[in-house]
Amino acid sequence: MKNTKINTLIISAAFGSMMATSLHAEQLDVEKDLLKFGFIKLTDCAPLVIAKEKGFFQDEGLQVEVVAQPNWKTLLDNVISGDLDGAHMLSGQPIAATIGFGTKAHIVTSYTMDLNGNAITVSNDIWSQMQENDPALDSPTPPHPITAEALVPVVEEILEEGQKLQMGMVFPTSTHNYELRYWLASAGINPGMYTKSDTGGRTGAQVELSVTPPPMMPATLESGNIQGYCVGEPWNQQAVAKGIGVPVTTNYDVWKNNPEKVFGVSKKWADENPKTNIAVTKALIMAGKWLDETDADGKLVNREEAARILAKSNYVGADYDVIKNSMTGFFLFQKTDKREMRDFNVFFKHHCTYPWYSDGVWFLTQMRRWGQISDAKTKDWYMETAKKVYKPEVYLAAAKLLLEEEKITEADVPWETDGFKPATTDFIDGIEYDGKEPVKYLNSHKIGNKDPE
Amino acid sequence: MVLNFVTMKKIKYSLLKTIDITGLTFLDPVVRLCYGEEPQVQLKKIGQWIIVPLIAVFVALFVIYDGFIVDTFKTKSGKLPTSSKIYSSYQAIDQLHDDELAKEKAYNLSGEEREVELKAVEEKISSVAKALELAGQAVASQQEVTKASIASKVAPIQAEYEALKESIKVAATARAEELELFSQSMTPGDESAAEKLLELVRADDAQDTLDREKRNLIKEKISVTLGEKSLDLEEIKAEETYFSERLAFLKTYKTLLSTENKSLIIDEKKGRISAYEQELTTLTGADALKKAKSIVKQESVISKKEESEYAGSKTIWYQVKRSVLCVFTGFFLGSFLAIPIGIFCGLNKTFMAMMTPFIAIFKPVSPIVWLPIILILVMGAFPNPDKHPFMEFLGELPLIGVYKINPAFIASAITVALCSLWATMANTALGVASIDKDHMNVARVLKLGFFARLFKIIIPSSLPLIFAGLRISLGVGWMVLIAAELLSSSEGIGKFVFDEFNNGGSDSLAKMVVVVFIVGIIGLILDRIMVIFQRLVSFEGAPATI
Numbered sequence: 001m002k003n004t005k006i007n008t009l010i011i012s013a014a015f016g017s018m019m020a021t022s023l024h025a026e027q028l029d030v031e032k033d034l035l036k037f038g039f040i041k042l043t044d045c046a047p048l049v050i051a052k053e054k055g056f057f058q059d060e061g062l063q064v065e066v067v068a069q070p071n072w073k074t075l076l077d078n079v080i081s082g083d084l085d086g087a088h089m090l091s092g093q094p095i096a097a098t099i100g101f102g103t104k105a106h107i108v109t110s111y112t113m114d115l116n117g118n119a120i121t122v123s124n125d126i127w128s129q130m131q132e133n134d135p136a137l138d139s140p141t142p143p144h145p146i147t148a149e150a151l152v153p154v155v156e157e158i159l160e161e162g163q164k165l166q167m168g169m170v171f172p173t174s175t176h177n178y179e180l181r182y183w184l185a186s187a188g189i190n191p192g193m194y195t196k197s198d199t200g201g202r203t204g205a206q207v208e209l210s211v212t213p214p215p216m217m218p219a220t221l222e223s224g225n226i227q228g229y230c231v232g233e234p235w236n237q238q239a240v241a242k243g244i245g246v247p248v249t250t251n252y253d254v255w256k257n258n259p260e261k262v263f264g265v266s267k268k269w270a271d272e273n274p275k276t277n278i279a280v281t282k283a284l285i286m287a288g289k290w291l292d293e294t295d296a297d298g299k300l301v302n303r304e305e306a307a308r309i310l311a312k313s314n315y316v317g318a319d320y321d322v323i324k325n326s327m328t329g330f331f332l333f334q335k336t337d338k339r340e341m342r343d344f345n346v347f348f349k350h351h352c353t354y355p356w357y358s359d360g361v362w363f364l365t366q367m368r369r370w371g372q373i374s375d376a377k378t379k380d381w382y383m384e385t386a387k388k389v390y391k392p393e394v395y396l397a398a399a400k401l402l403l404e405e406e407k408i409t410e411a412d413v414p415w416e417t418d419g420f421k422p423a424t425t426d427f428i429d430g431i432e433y434d435g436k437e438p439v440k441y442l443n444s445h446k447i448g449n450k451d452p453e
Numbered sequence: 454m455v456l457n458f459v460t461m462k463k464i465k466y467s468l469l470k471t472i473d474i475t476g477l478t479f480l481d482p483v484v485r486l487c488y489g490e491e492p493q494v495q496l497k498k499i500g501q502w503i504i505v506p507l508i509a510v511f512v513a514l515f516v517i518y519d520g521f522i523v524d525t526f527k528t529k530s531g532k533l534p535t536s537s538k539i540y541s542s543y544q545a546i547d548q549l550h551d552d553e554l555a556k557e558k559a560y561n562l563s564g565e566e567r568e569v570e571l572k573a574v575e576e577k578i579s580s581v582a583k584a585l586e587l588a589g590q591a592v593a594s595q596q597e598v599t600k601a602s603i604a605s606k607v608a609p610i611q612a613e614y615e616a617l618k619e620s621i622k623v624a625a626t627a628r629a630e631e632l633e634l635f636s637q638s639m640t641p642g643d644e645s646a647a648e649k650l651l652e653l654v655r656a657d658d659a660q661d662t663l664d665r666e667k668r669n670l671i672k673e674k675i676s677v678t679l680g681e682k683s684l685d686l687e688e689i690k691a692e693e694t695y696f697s698e699r700l701a702f703l704k705t706y707k708t709l710l711s712t713e714n715k716s717l718i719i720d721e722k723k724g725r726i727s728a729y730e731q732e733l734t735t736l737t738g739a740d741a742l743k744k745a746k747s748i749v750k751q752e753s754v755i756s757k758k759e760e761s762e763y764a765g766s767k768t769i770w771y772q773v774k775r776s777v778l779c780v781f782t783g784f785f786l787g788s789f790l791a792i793p794i795g796i797f798c799g800l801n802k803t804f805m806a807m808m809t810p811f812i813a814i815f816k817p818v819s820p821i822v823w824l825p826i827i828l829i830l831v832m833g834a835f836p837n838p839d840k841h842p843f844m845e846f847l848g849e850l851p852l853i854g855v856y857k858i859n860p861a862f863i864a865s866a867i868t869v870a871l872c873s874l875w876a877t878m879a880n881t882a883l884g885v886a887s888i889d890k891d892h893m894n895v896a897r898v899l900k901l902g903f904f905a906r907l908f909k910i911i912i913p914s915s916l917p918l919i920f921a922g923l924r925i926s927l928g929v930g931w932m933v934l935i936a937a938e939l940l941s942s943s944e945g946i947g948k949f950v951f952d953e954f955n956n957g958g959s960d961s962l963a964k965m966v967v968v969v970f971i972v973g974i975i976g977l978i979l980d981r982i983m984v985i986f987q988r989l990v991s992f993e994g995a996p997a998t999i
Contacts, residue, residue, distance in 0.1 A: 029750045033757050034764060041955050053705065058713045061754060063764040068952050070942045081832055082839045083859055128669060215955030238957055243680050308697050313549070313964070314766045317956025320694060335679040 051287035092173030110394035145253035148187035168229035256426035292348035357419035358435025360386030369448035534963035542963035563716030783869025799885025861943035873930035880922025884915030924983035
């Protein structure tokens with residue numbers, strides 16, 4: 001029984017499909033087989049943890065240690081210094097590092113870890129004020145999506161008192177920052193602009209955003225330093241479980257199927273270890289596929305096991321019940337309001353693990369929109385920068401090997417794509433995004449920088 | 454058989470001396486009692502120094518804490534952990550450690566041992582799986598019960614809420630209409646009417662606020678009721694979690710013994726190579742070349758695999774050992790600086806004056822300030838730590854190599870050094886400055902050179918105070934280290950605490966409390982070690998403090 005498993009493991013094509021014709025192909029001759037990857041305690045680190053715990057790294061001949069990091073800054077520093085070989089990163093992080101916003105270092109990615117998975121939570125007090133402003137929200141199961149319209153009077157009232165509503169996000173270049181800004185701005189609330197001298201992004205702000213590490217969010221909300229936050233799971237469900245806040249909207253409503261985390265490595269590491277990079281990508285693709293496996297009814301079959309694994313204290317460590325909610329396709333908005341959201345975390349569907357250039361371009365447009373990129377840029381610059389960071393060639397090399405090993409099917413990978421997803425209007429304000437027209441997209445927003453086309 | 458009386462006496466005195474030097478004076482009456490020395494006095498001492506403290510611990514832990522504090526104080530994630538829960542958390546942490554060791558062993562196991570172990574684990578898996586299934590069913594049925602009971606509790610409150618909401622709405626509309634009517638009936642220029650209107654509007658506003666508070670009160674009640682945790686359910690769930698964790702571990706253990714086992718993979722590959730080698734003899738030209746190349750590639754894979762280690766996660770005892778290593782590194786580093794500077798300060802008033810501003814300014818700086826600065830400096834010194842010769846050297850050292858010394862470790866150690874060296878420095882200076890003048894005069898008469906004076910007189914006579922300083926430094930260093938590790942995320946106890954804080958799980962608090970005891974006990978041991986040294990270098994046997 002064990003031998004058959006070994007055989008299937010070892011039926012793998014050699015690098016460059018040298019042995020494509022042979023039934024018995026071999027593992028890649030990796031440059032480095034003892035690796036250390038970093039992650040932040042969020043459920044979307046799942047592909048890394050699953051690849052380790054379910055033996056997908058082992059299948060590629062890799063021994064991997066995964067180590068929790070205290071915050072995104074330390075994680076990035078450790079990847080740059082070489083203490084970590086790679087890490088679970090915010091999509092904006094490799095891009096920002098590469099263009100030199102914050103710490104400068106060339107970081108590349110060849111694997112997108114997941115879609116969606118964040119939510120915006122406000123404190124109980126703000127929630128009851130929003131309910132007063134919009135009586136429709138005053139129900140155990142209010143209609144969704146909830147826009148920031150009901151928040152506008154609250155913001156104005158606090159401004160009149162000479163203060164500003166404080167909200168938390170996890171990192172200046174995080175998806176959460178852009179999503180929270182998007183959600184606020186879509187209702188006409190100015191979340192503040194970054195300028196050369198204002199690296200906190202508060203110029204002209206009606207609501208001030210500040211950085212808090214994800215695991216600290218519930219505690220910071222509880223202590224009253226912030227009145228709301230945008231963060232990944234399980235920290236929104238944690239707020240519901242502890243009864244300290246109410247998630248008002250998920251990022252699935254802000255932008256349907258938006259890219260969330262990537263697996264980032266330094267360019268230097270990728271150049272020194274090309275085969276290891278491919279082997280790691282292979283293992284991660286298999287982990288993503290395992291996470292998104294469904295039965296005939298479309299029920300996610302492996303997620304409960306994944307939640308059990310993530311609940312271990314050396315991984316995410318939150319209670320199993322809290323992790324299970326969102327991981328098995330449900331989201332608890334209030335204790336009375338449990339909704340089915342099958343796509344709350346997407347790890348493999350919709351070709352999501354492919355490193356799309358259009359995702360990179362979207363993050364670049366947001367960095368420009370809020371002034372993190374201080375000068376106007378041309379359309380070509382957006383394309384070139386995205387291509388510097390996103391490396392689909394590595395992904396395709398890994399996918400090709402997996403296809404030869406018959407571990408994935410032809411339909412699992414977008415082989416022929418030019419790297420741009422089709423234009424979409426799946427945003428909360430319905431504005432169209434076409435990755436090939438970044439400047440036009442930038443100019444279609446009311447709040448934020450605008451550039452000459 | 455019967456021990457000589459003199460030997461008995463000898464043993465007694467050496468025991469008493471050991472007790473005295475280590476400062477474990479509470480054992481003294483026990484030894485004396487065993488020798489029948491003034492039993493009544495000894496019993497009284499035992500009562501005072503052993504029984505009373507034990508009772509105090511018992512009362513504090515089981516009566517005051519378990520019986521009183523746990524029931525009255527609540528956190529957002531539930532009740533405080535009882536002492537038995539803290540103990541079971543300790544067991545869970547320890548279990549995790551044993552599991553990691555077992556996994557590592559399984560990965561390296563080969564031959565018959567592996568097969569025996571594999572059989573054993575398969576049996577265990579089936580029994581645990583059965584237990585898990587039972588626990589799962591119990592949870593499901595209990596969940597139904599809890600859900601029903603909560604629903605029945607919430608329903609009346611919800612109804613009350615709806616009724617209140619309705620009545621408030623009706624009252625509010627009535628008031629609004631009244632205001633409307635009154636405002637229409639007003640004639641311009643009527644001051645009293647205007648005042649009346651203002652009053653009415655104010656009253657209306659106050660009533661609104663009152664109503665809102667009433668509503669929020671009931672809402673809060675609903676939310677609390679919904680969040681009520683059933684103790685039975687929690688217990689069964691904990692059981693289910695326990696079994697599922699055991700099962701997951703056993704399954705991993707099994708794969709490490711079978712499909713992922715090092716020796717098996719290597720054997721498999723070796724078999725493949727020998728098959729290839731046979732094929733090679735039958736081939737020619739491009740095919741032969743291809744085969745030969747793939748054989749060589751496989752050989753390199755095998756040699757790497759043979760050297761490979763199991764990459765496990767770091768568990769508590771590893772972290773404890775690494776923290777202790779780190780604190781000693783910092784402590785020696787600090788002492789290495791502090792003792793010479795202290796000696797010179799004691800010898801020379803001008804040098805002391807020179808050093809004063811540095812000591813005065815740097816001494817009060819908190820480790821939280823030092824650490825980020827040091828971290829940046831250390832990162833700058835080792836831009837590529839993986840390949841730095843110094844780091845590689847450290848990684849290959851026996852005993853220390855396994856602790857993977859990295860910049861975060863070095864930065865934590867330097868922070869410990871910077872914060873702990875002051876006590877040693879001050880005490881050394883004091884020790885040197887207060888040397889008996891007669892000793893120095895004798896040295897002058899004998900015309901001893903500087904180094905002879907230093908090593909024969911100055912250091913020996915100031916040793917007791919130097920060691921008193923070192924003892925304080927080590928204590929300070931241990932406290933500083935935990936904070937430094939927490940910030941630098943250097944693998945150690947500090948990181949364990951911060952990871953648990955970040956986990957925010959229902960057992961995290963209990964695990965952090967476990968760490969309090971681990972840190973306390975290790976701190977105590979370190980202190981006792983220093984006390985022993987201090988007593989050994991003191992001529993007249995300076996008293997050891999508690």
